[in-house]
Amino acid sequence: MLRRASIIGGSGFTGGELLRLLHGHPDMEIAQVTSRKLAGQPIHRSHPNLRGHVDVNYTTPDEVESCDVLFLCMPHGTAANEIERWRSLAPLVIDLSADFRLRDPAAVERWYGEPHPAPQLLGDAVYGLPELHRDQLQGASLVSGVGCNATSMNLALLPLARAGLIKRVICDIKVGSSEAGADPSAGSMHAVRARTARTYSVSGHRHLAEVEQALGDIDIDATITAIDMVRGVLCTAHVEPTESVQMKDLWKLYRGAYTDEPFVRFVADRSGPHRFPDPRVLVGSNHADVGFAIDERSGRIIAISAIDNLMKGAAGSAIQSMNVALGLNETQGLGFPGLHPA
Amino acid sequence: MTTTATISSNCPECDAPVSFDRPPLNGQIAHCPDCSAELEVTSREPLTLELAPEVEEDWGE
Numbered sequence: 001m002l003r004r005a006s007i008i009g010g011s012g013f014t015g016g017e018l019l020r021l022l023h024g025h026p027d028m029e030i031a032q033v034t035s036r037k038l039a040g041q042p043i044h045r046s047h048p049n050l051r052g053h054v055d056v057n058y059t060t061p062d063e064v065e066s067c068d069v070l071f072l073c074m075p076h077g078t079a080a081n082e083i084e085r086w087r088s089l090a091p092l093v094i095d096l097s098a099d100f101r102l103r104d105p106a107a108v109e110r111w112y113g114e115p116h117p118a119p120q121l122l123g124d125a126v127y128g129l130p131e132l133h134r135d136q137l138q139g140a141s142l143v144s145g146v147g148c149n150a151t152s153m154n155l156a157l158l159p160l161a162r163a164g165l166i167k168r169v170i171c172d173i174k175v176g177s178s179e180a181g182a183d184p185s186a187g188s189m190h191a192v193r194a195r196t197a198r199t200y201s202v203s204g205h206r207h208l209a210e211v212e213q214a215l216g217d218i219d220i221d222a223t224i225t226a227i228d229m230v231r232g233v234l235c236t237a238h239v240e241p242t243e244s245v246q247m248k249d250l251w252k253l254y255r256g257a258y259t260d261e262p263f264v265r266f267v268a269d270r271s272g273p274h275r276f277p278d279p280r281v282l283v284g285s286n287h288a289d290v291g292f293a294i295d296e297r298s299g300r301i302i303a304i305s306a307i308d309n310l311m312k313g314a315a316g317s318a319i320q321s322m323n324v325a326l327g328l329n330e331t332q333g334l335g336f337p338g339l340h341p342a
Numbered sequence: 343m344t345t346t347a348t349i350s351s352n353c354p355e356c357d358a359p360v361s362f363d364r365p366p367l368n369g370q371i372a373h374c375p376d377c378s379a380e381l382e383v384t385s386r387e388p389l390t391l392e393l394a395p396e397v398e399e400d401w402g403e
Contacts, residue, residue, distance in 0.1 A: 048373060079399075200354060248356060250355045251356035251357055251376070251377070266376065266377070268356075269378035270355065270377065270380065270393070271378065271380055271397060272378065308403065
């Protein structure tokens, strides 16, 4: 029997990716998709790739009926205000905003500038990255989405953090324009965004809160730079280690963490043009490519990860988490390997 | 009845097992299945693999 999924706020980029993935998912069917702005219009108004594939018109949020899974794709700070209503409509709610990513109310206020409207629920929500919380996701009723930059850092650094190898780390992150969402801004217009290499967050990006929560109390910062790319995150993490390591040590750590992970691949080749992760080959894919190296002069570890921000960094992880929560095959609906050339 | 024993050693770069279906020749080139390192057979008994020289990519000006 197919399970029915609805999406609140489905006209944005993550909503479009959820629709694409749910359409191809053998265990799911799309029930309702909401957009106040586009209510009554076909979803291909905002997701032209789905014309002829998903024949659904947008409804308003007030018309949403009960379903099996409810995805929330609203701006940060919106979902939490009505979370009880959304949870009354479905036994599984997955919120792709930042509203339920952090467990500590004080951390929410510190990083997002306002107190959380439903702090009593923060402990109930499971952070939706199966590589971190697969056991807790099974049977969960409230799942948070993940930050795309946070995911790139978490997956690059997780094996090193578990081994206590991180004394200090600086992440240099390059991102594509779709990270900014579907609503236009002064920084997103073509004349400003095209052919740029514009650093927009030099330190203290709020996704660091998710990394500190996931990896523990480590000394970390990140610089985020917008580059001429539509999809993708490339994280290059420069790690000052607590002790000297060799490449064989790193291979052992990364194999230990990820060998059984269906969506994490190692890219650390010694030859050829594709030696380290490149987000371009991950467009549309739920894979996270991870690589690593050691600077022989300083002993510094360089850990690199690449993801599609709309997939492993948002909708892909949400579908993967849904699969785990519902007891489905974890990889169901996520088989697309990406494009090359893209 | 004959049996075929797999001949293997470990990659000097990442320590992954590298197997051969038949005894390799000295100088033979193989690739590590994990890290794709190009490996040269430098001894048959004991089987010894060493990293082959790699082509650098340097666009600095």
